[in-house]
Amino acid sequence: MNKLTAMSTQQRAKRIYKIRLRKGDTVMVRSGKYKGHTGKVLQVHPTLNKVTVEGINIVKKHQKPTRIKPQGGIVELTKPIWVSKVGLLDSSAQKPSRIGYKLNKDGSKVRVLKTSGKEVK
Numbered sequence: 001m002n003k004l005t006a007m008s009t010q011q012r013a014k015r016i017y018k019i020r021l022r023k024g025d026t027v028m029v030r031s032g033k034y035k036g037h038t039g040k041v042l043q044v045h046p047t048l049n050k051v052t053v054e055g056i057n058i059v060k061k062h063q064k065p066t067r068i069k070p071q072g073g074i075v076e077l078t079k080p081i082w083v084s085k086v087g088l089l090d091s092s093a094q095k096p097s098r099i100g101y102k103l104n105k106d107g108s109k110v111r112v113l114k115t116s117g118k119e120v121k
Contacts, residue, residue: 014047015047016046016047017046017047017049017083018046019044019046019049019051019083020099020101020111021041021044021051021083021086021088021099022041022044023041023042023043023044024040024041025040025041025088025120026038026039026040026041026088026089026091027039027040027041027051027053027086027087027088027089027096028086028087028089028095028096029053029056029081029085029086029096030085030086030087030096031085032081032085033057034056034057034081037055037056038089039053039054039055039056040053040054041053041054042054042078043080045080048080049082049083050080050081050082050083051080051081051083051086052078052079052080052081053078053081053086054078055078056078056081057078057079057080057081058076058077058078058079059076059077059079060074060075060076060077061074061075061076061077062074063075088113088120090113090115090116090118092116092118093115093116095115097113097114097115097116098113098114098115099111099112099113099114099120100112100113100114102119
């Protein structure tokens with residue numbers, strides 16, 4: 001039996017992915033329906049390997065009336081998108097870039113854009 005099929009869903013969900021994007025970063029979508037769109041990272045989901053980006057991957061959800069919302073209706077939600085589909089926006093070139101790390105002389109670790117080599121503020 002394959003190891004992946006032997007693992008339960010809970011065991012697979014426990015893996016925490018290394019996501020180099022942070023909350024507040026401006027990213028550009030590299031592929032899919034929203035290709036070329038930019039937005040700010042609202043939330044990072046390391047266990048899902050996804051990020052929630054403002055104005056990207058908006059879906060409509062039909063909600064039943066509840067005590068809190070007695071009228072119900074159709075609500076627009078921003079769903080997470082795969083990290084591999086977005087890249088940090090290089091402001092000088094207006095293109096998405098991957099992120100690397102560099103050590104400063106004082107020993108602190110700094111995020112760096114792979115395309116231009118500039119530090120990320």
